[in-house]
Amino acid sequence: MLKRTPLFEVHRKLGARLVEFAGWEMPVHYTSIMDEHETVRTAAGLFDICHMGDMRVSGPSALAFLNHVLTNDASRLEVGQGQYTLLCNARGGVIDDLYLYRLAKEDFLLIVNASRIEADWDWLQQQFQRFASDKQTKLSNESDRFGALAIQGPRVIEFIDQCISNPSTGGTKVEKPSQLKKNQIAEVQVNRESAWIARTGYTGEDGFEIVAPAQSMESLWNRLVELGQGHGLKPAGLGARDTLRTEVCYPLYGHELDENTTPVEAGLSFFVGWDKNDFVGRSKLLDQKTNGVTKKCVAFKMTDKSAPPRPHYPIWRSDANEKIGEVVSGTQSPSLGMGMGMGYVPAELAKAGASLRIEIRGKLAPAVIVPKPIYKKPV
Amino acid sequence: MTKVPPELKYAKSHEWVRMTDNVATVGITDHAQHELTDLVFVELPAVGRALKSGEACAVVESVKTASDIYSPLSGTITEVNQAIVDNPALINSDPYGAGWFYKLTPSQAGELSQLLTAADYGKQINQ
Numbered sequence: 001m002l003k004r005t006p007l008f009e010v011h012r013k014l015g016a017r018l019v020e021f022a023g024w025e026m027p028v029h030y031t032s033i034m035d036e037h038e039t040v041r042t043a044a045g046l047f048d049i050c051h052m053g054d055m056r057v058s059g060p061s062a063l064a065f066l067n068h069v070l071t072n073d074a075s076r077l078e079v080g081q082g083q084y085t086l087l088c089n090a091r092g093g094v095i096d097d098l099y100l101y102r103l104a105k106e107d108f109l110l111i112v113n114a115s116r117i118e119a120d121w122d123w124l125q126q127q128f129q130r131f132a133s134d135k136q137t138k139l140s141n142e143s144d145r146f147g148a149l150a151i152q153g154p155r156v157i158e159f160i161d162q163c164i165s166n167p168s169t170g171g172t173k174v175e176k177p178s179q180l181k182k183n184q185i186a187e188v189q190v191n192r193e194s195a196w197i198a199r200t201g202y203t204g205e206d207g208f209e210i211v212a213p214a215q216s217m218e219s220l221w222n223r224l225v226e227l228g229q230g231h232g233l234k235p236a237g238l239g240a241r242d243t244l245r246t247e248v249c250y251p252l253y254g255h256e257l258d259e260n261t262t263p264v265e266a267g268l269s270f271f272v273g274w275d276k277n278d279f280v281g282r283s284k285l286l287d288q289k290t291n292g293v294t295k296k297c298v299a300f301k302m303t304d305k306s307a308p309p310r311p312h313y314p315i316w317r318s319d320a321n322e323k324i325g326e327v328v329s330g331t332q333s334p335s336l337g338m339g340m341g342m343g344y345v346p347a348e349l350a351k352a353g354a355s356l357r358i359e360i361r362g363k364l365a366p367a368v369i370v371p372k373p374i375y376k377k378p379v
Numbered sequence: 380m381t382k383v384p385p386e387l388k389y390a391k392s393h394e395w396v397r398m399t400d401n402v403a404t405v406g407i408t409d410h411a412q413h414e415l416t417d418l419v420f421v422e423l424p425a426v427g428r429a430l431k432s433g434e435a436c437a438v439v440e441s442v443k444t445a446s447d448i449y450s451p452l453s454g455t456i457t458e459v460n461q462a463i464v465d466n467p468a469l470i471n472s473d474p475y476g477a478g479w480f481y482k483l484t485p486s487q488a489g490e491l492s493q494l495l496t497a498a499d500y501g502k503q504i505n506q
Contacts, residue, residue: 017416033442034417239443307420307440332419332442361422361438 043232
């Protein structure tokens with residue numbers, strides 16, 4: 001039996017196409033992926049992300065523990081700030097990629113991938129027990145208690161303050177959400193309940209994510225739909241979420257990342273706190289940083305008219321009959337109108353401007369490695 | 380509600396056939412294009428290719444996925460619709476008109492009568 005978010009009936013009434021994703025029954029689209037993608041790039045899209053996991057670490061040792069298990073330097077976070085970070089095993093392989101927020105001096109929130117809630121929770125508990133912690137420091141999995149919405153697009157700013165109109169009571173102190181800067185998070189009231197709003201997202205557009213108790217999700221959704229109506233807001237599904245994130249080269253766990261791939265290979269060294277104390281996986285990551293990696297994640301575009309690349313399609317050299325890797329994410333870019341994707345290739349071939357060939361149903365179609373992101377918003 | 384024109388014949392796999400002077404025009408149904416969503420790429424069979432009914436002969440791709448299209452009849456391809464290769468959106472906007480896929484000369488006379496009527500296909504998709 002697939003799990004359902006508190007918004008399941010809302011999706012059904014909207015006529016969403018529902019699919020299985022990470023054990024959840026989720027909307028892939030309401031109208032079409034192309035339409036919803038375009039809506040997020042030009043106006044505003046509302047996503048149900050209640051399936052994502054919420055974990056909390058609080059107490060005197062919270063910061064030290066998180067700095068031990070996560071790659072990024074959590075001590076750089078001021079109260080009310082968040083950062084992208086990775087949870088690695090001892091071999092430097094990625095257990096999950098996540099957002100870490102510092103809600104208060106000794107209180108942290110981790111937003112993790114739905115598909116990895118169990119793996120993360122097992123790993124964190126294991127590490128927590130081994131970590132010399134005081135009795136006041138607590139680790140909790142609050143995934144069932146909380147839901148979340150992402151509201152993304154250039155016009156979100158026109159109505160978000162009407163939805164949440166009181167000054168924040170925790171995190172970053174602001175009069176209204178529009179005053180939050182990128183990666184800042186604030187505690188606010190939603191339906192007289194405490195909730196958190198962060199200026200972040202997974203689409204490459206300006207926007208917010210709101211984490212609130214599961215029971216207030218439906219009224220929050222309805223309120224955003226009502227307020228956003230005049231500003232081009234539409235519900236958007238996981239299909240558009242995937243094309244939007246692929247265009248801006250945000251990794252998706254299970255595609256760009258897995259337990260046998262390191263942040264360095266994935267091109268995420270920026271999110272490793274090289275200067276902080278020892279952390280799980282550090283020696284492997286440092287070795288790769290110093291001595292180089294054998295494979296690297298590259299972004300590519302198809303150069304001729306071709307079918308869109310898809311995950312697991314083989315990647316071939318352009319100058320020799322040699323298979324050199326595999327596509328990990330691939331689709332048609334709705335913004336660019338051409339095939340695009342990401343894949344792993346030998347490090348010595350991972351150069352922007354280099355030619356590749358993608359095997360599509362037995363035929364080789366030309367592609368070119370491009371700098372990340374694949375799509376940049378015109379300024 | 381998706382359209383199911385009464386004068387056409389249908390395959391269970393969501394292709395339609397229009398017979399005119401012993402030439403069959405083939406496309407995919409309104410229901411199929413709706414289920415597949417916005418199409419971004421089409422691969423058509425070569426003119427002259429001999430097909431068996433039920434054979435995968437074309438591929439359509441949406442943003443999300445690639446899907447095979449099966450020939451509802453056996454026969455030889457006489458013409459393909461280059462317009463949908465250039466603009467796959469025609470299949471979504473006009474599945475029974477400008478969005479046709481190919482024409483073939485049927486080789487098995489009995490096959491046409493084995494295809495579904497509009498009424499039966501309508502029942503199948505509304506189940």
